[in-house]
Amino acid sequence: MADIEASDTPSSHATTTGMTGGGFYDANSATQWNAIEAVLPILDDAITSLQLRDPDCVRLADFGCSEGRNSIAVMSRALRSLLPKTDLSVQTIHSDLxxxxxxxxIANLRPDGQSVYDSNRVYSSVVGGSMYDQLLPERSLHLATTFNAIGFLSRRPVNRLPGYIFPNGPSTVRANGYVSDDDRSAFALQARRDVECYLEVRAxxxxxxxxxLVQVFGSTDQARTCDGIYDLLNDAVLSFVDKDEISxxxxxxxxxxxYMRHLDELTAPLRDPQSTVSSLYSLDSTRSxxxxxxxxxxxxxxGDLDRFAKDYVNFFRAFTEAVLSSALxxxxERADLVDRIYRQAEVILKANPKSYPFRYMxxxxxxxxKD
Ligand SMILES: C[S@@+](CC[C@H](N)C(=O)[O-])C[C@H]1O[C@@H](n2cnc3c(N)ncnc32)[C@H](O)[C@@H]1O
Structure with a gap:
């Protein structure tokens, strides 16, 4: 019987070691790209209104960039607006744990040994560290972005979550577990502190x-991005608990x-005069x-159910596998057990696809x- 323990220590101010690597995240993040693409007009506006006050070069940084496919596409879009606006050199900084x-x-940044950005004025670098820490020199950065990442908490606020595997609790469709009000509050508070911390260090x-520009998966009044995927992972893990393979x-x-935030939770520190960050920024626009x-x-x-089940499970495997694996x-036998859990998820989904509807909010x- 497997006992879950904290065997793989993540970096400080982080609760995961990252996405499933070797190209797996890149291959299974078309959904995240759609979520990024929807806010690219906001990125264009940000570049257009950016005032360059005699810098030595222009620096753009993306935090939580993973393997880079989506991050590079974002930077390419930013450069399309930025390069005609200035003769300065530009540094793109791609940062993750x-x-x-x-x-x-790095391979993605230099295909065929040349910069992926195809400009002799653009220089790229990578920075390892938690986005909840200051990672770049004071007053050195012109644009900071983060996509589909700030929902990953900097620390585990509770040691146990006995009724379910995700802080926001199960969907109303599946209703396969519970999270107590006290636990929910602890996660909401941690999520609030993380936004404040992120805004402070970026300031x-x-x-x-x-x-x-801060973009992340979350909740709206219509739906939550956790519904479906975590119900399915929860059911798959529980089937191994039932078989005594996990205690x-x-x-x-x-x-x-x-944590899946509502827009109000993301902007709360900026609206709170007691918060240190409210005086540091002006809030230009929001979107849900x-x-x-x-x-x-x-x-x-x-109607290809096999393909649907594989794509659906690979989608959430890419961002859950590291944490599930380190918990075992x-x-x-660990790698095999993890593999069997995700294969079991495919079996469960195929038996009852209507029980796990998934929407991305x-x-x-x-x-x-501010000055
Ligand atoms: C779902 S991926 C998003 C990747 C990419 N931005 C995209 O939208 O496709 C989340 C990323 O956040 C990173 N991440 C999680 N916690 C982090 C932390 N504390 N500091 C920096 N990056 C973190 C993960 O390693 C992962 O690469």
């Missing part, structure tokens, strides 16, 4: 007038340390939206660093 697959990121790095004690301690999910669309058009004892805000 030290345990991220940086080899894949130090940004130049006055610098722009900050109940282990299940009680395992959860994915991610839903995007189309490619594997749902594909299934609706071809480091035995020679996202929230975003654009801020300007």
């Amino acid at each position: 030290p345990t991220n697959d940086f080899s894949k990121l 130090r790095e940004l130049v006055p007038g610098g722009k900050l 109940r004690e282990s299940y009680d301690r395992y959860y994915q340390p991610v 939206y839903e995007i189309a999910v490619p594997f749902n669309q594909q299934y609706a058009s071809d 004892p480091e035995t020679p 996202a929230i975003a805000m654009l801020l300007t660093r």
Whole structure:
């Protein structure tokens, strides 16, 4: 019987070691790209209104960039607006946890040994560290972005979550567990502290007038991005608890340390005069939206259940596997057990696809660093 324990220590101010690497995240993040693409007009506005006050070069940084496919596409879009606006050199900075697959990121940045950005004025670098720490020099940054990442908490606020594997609790459709009000409050508070911390450290790095675009999956009044995927992972893990391959004690301690915020929760520190960050930024715009999910669309058009189940499970495997794996004892069988859990998820989904409807809701805000 496997006991869940904290065997793989993540970086400080982080609760995951990152996404599944070796190209797996890049190959399974078309949905996240759709969520990014929806806010690219906000990025264009940010670049257009950016005032460059005699800098030596212009610096753009993306925090939580993973293997880089989506991050590079974002930077390409930013450069399209920025390069005609200035003769200065530009530095793109791609940042993620030290345990991220940086080899894949660097290969993506220099395909054929040349910069992916195809300009002799653009220089790229990678920075390893938690986005909840200051990672760049004071007043050195002109634009900071983060996409689909700030929901990952900096620390585990509770040791056990005995009724379910995700802080926001199960969907009303599946209703396969519970999270107590006290636990929910602890996660909401941690999520609030994390936003404040992220805004504080970025405020130090940004130049006055610098722009900050924060986008992340979350909740709206219509739906929550956790519904469906975590119900399915919860059911798959519980089936191994039922077979005594994972102990109940282990299940009680395992959860994915991610929180689905409502837009109000994302902007709360900026509206709170007591918060240190409210005086540091002006809030330019906000957005709360839903995007189309490619594997749902594909299934609706071809009815191919095998393909749907594989794409659906690979989608959430890419961002849950590291935490699930590190929660299991480091035995020679661990990789196989993890693999069987995700295969079991496919089996459960195929038996009852209507029980796990998934929608992708996202929230975003654009801020300007005050003088
Ligand atoms: C779902 S991926 C998003 C990747 C990319 N931005 C996109 O939208 O496709 C979340 C990323 O956040 C990173 N991450 C999680 N916690 C972090 C932290 N404390 N500091 C920096 N990055 C973190 C993960 O390693 C992962 O690469």
